[in-house]
Amino acid sequence: MTSWLGIARFGLVQAALGAIVVLTTSTINRVMIVELALPAMVPGLLVTWHYALQVLRPSWGHGSDKGGRRTPWIIAGMGTLALGGFGAALSVQLMQQNMVMGSIAAIVSFTLIGAGVGAAGTSLLVLLANQVDDKRRAAAATIVWIMMIAGFVITAGLAGHFLDPFSTERLLTVAACICAGSFLLTLIAVRGLETGRVNLTKTEDKVPFRQAIAEVWADHTARRFAIFIFVSMLAYSAQDLILEPFAGLVFGLTPGQTTSLSGVQNSGVLLGMVLVGAASTLLPRLMTLRNWTVLGCLGSALALVGLVAAAQVGPGWPLKPSVFALGFCNGVFAVAAIGSMFNMANNGTSREGVRMGLFGASQAIAFGIGGFAGTALADVSRMVLGSPVMAYATVFAVEACFFIAAALLAAAIGNRQGFGVAANPLVLAARHQTSGS
Structure with missing residues (x-):
């Protein structure tokens, strides 16, 4: 079973996930409304779309069941999320030049964000549930969620500091650092974390979603x-x-x-x-x-x-x-x-x-x-x-x-x-x- 240090490593992944999400749902949301003077419903619909995609979580979970390992799904999901987070920042810059192209880029980016959160988050929680003793699960949930909130707070503070004075170029730089840093942190945190693999019979392996x-x-x-x-x-x-x-x-x-x-x-x-x-x-x-x-x-x-x-x-x-x-x-x-x-x-x-x-x-x-x-x-x-x-x-x-x-x-x-x-x-x-x- 996973030690307390291992549980903290799960928390680091959750914090990395939260860092990219808060960048898009808070900072970029604010930039679209204030700096670009867009109606609040525009970022509101984009955030809602990213939530709507979570209906596919069971399908992604089924994919990790059939594959027998969760780590590849976590890494692939975080990679997708990181691309979506940077793309969301890029879409803001595009909106200043061409609103149609910028809007299309934003939709694609928030699609990647929703898919990345769902794929990485689902497999991360399944892996945590599998490798943590039942007596520690409530404490593990507390540690992981507190670290996720810490990811929110740290990201918001750092982004706020480095974004002043604001420009879309600064936004792109900050987003690139946060997304790349979060993905790198995930790679380090999950290395060697998963022990064993899901054992499925041939019949179970062929069961459609x-x-x-x-x-x-x-x-x-x-x-x-x-x-x-x-x-x-x-x-x-x-x-x-x-x-x-x-x-x-x-x-x-x-x-x-x-x-x-x-x-x-x-x-x-x-x-x-x-x-x-x-x-x-x-x-x-x-x-x-x-x-x-x-x-x-x-x-x-x-x-x-x-x-x-x-x-x-x-x-x-x-x-x-x-x-x-x-x-x-x-x-x-x-x-x-x-x-x-x-x-x-x-x-x-x-x-x-x-x-x-x-x-x-x-x-x-x-x-x-x-x-x-x-x-x-x-x-x-x-x-x-x-x-x-x-x-x-x-x-x-x-x-x-x-x-x-x-x-x-x-x-x-x-x-x-x-x-x-x-x-x-x-x-x-x-x-x-x-x-x-």
Whole structure:
């Protein structure tokens, strides 16, 4: 099994992946809107397209299953992602000269980004699930995700420093350094990391993708877990684009203050992740990952109810503690769900890549829909209710309902006969499969 140093190496790959993604979804997004004065929907549609491509994750996972090794998929995916990241920066320069050619280049680049993230990310998580002991998976998920967030922070800071004074030439240089550096870091981190290979029978090796995904989807527990991921991540992402506007409108916070508020929320997320990771490793009998997941979802719902109250009370409400509580509960449920996802993918049966691809696709599609749905619901509610304050309260209330639904879904997984004795009720054990599931 992989050591803590090996887990950190997985985290380096995730950080490299995150570095390129944040360059495209944050920095280049901002440049298109501000410096190029394009409508916000242009980069918005490009980011949505990159999420939409994640529906192909199960197919890429199936490819790594059949190939028997994950590392080539990780390297190929990161190479594709790096090309897409540099291409996205290049498309900005082309847009200044020829908008049509620049737009075509942007579409191609974000296609490469979506494909690269899906191929590399799916195989990376499957490899992590295969090579990390089940007692360490929650801690491993915490380490890997914290390192990914660190990749976001470091990249944003360095890019911001070297992009001033801004020019498209500087953007290309910064993008080239980040993309090339991330790919090189991946090559170093994965060297010798994968031990063994997937053992497939000749029959399994010839199974077409449609049959493989049908077999996984027919699995009652895997299907319900994929639905749980979709519902919970839809709730998780729906407030991304409305929390800062809500704080500015209702509480009168400045742009700098709302940015700091996001920092408060992310601090809560990190603390929640660390708590679950540490508790699951040091006190594994304290609670199962399923119970942490349910608790995090219910806590998130309660924190959102607090934001509904904040909309009614206004500046007198303790906004920062409420936002911190939301972030903390989000972190608890997210890292517990990720650890459970590792267990679900690595359950002693074949099709690990397809399973992880299915779960990853559910997460990515929910993220792609969530941000847009949150803003759309806020706009519709404002037109119907005639009050922007009530519109935000409505979105928070709907999110709370989704988190409660997610908690019920998570609580139900593993309760069927034969699963209750598992150390982690979210683990699907082939030897306990029941008829009719």
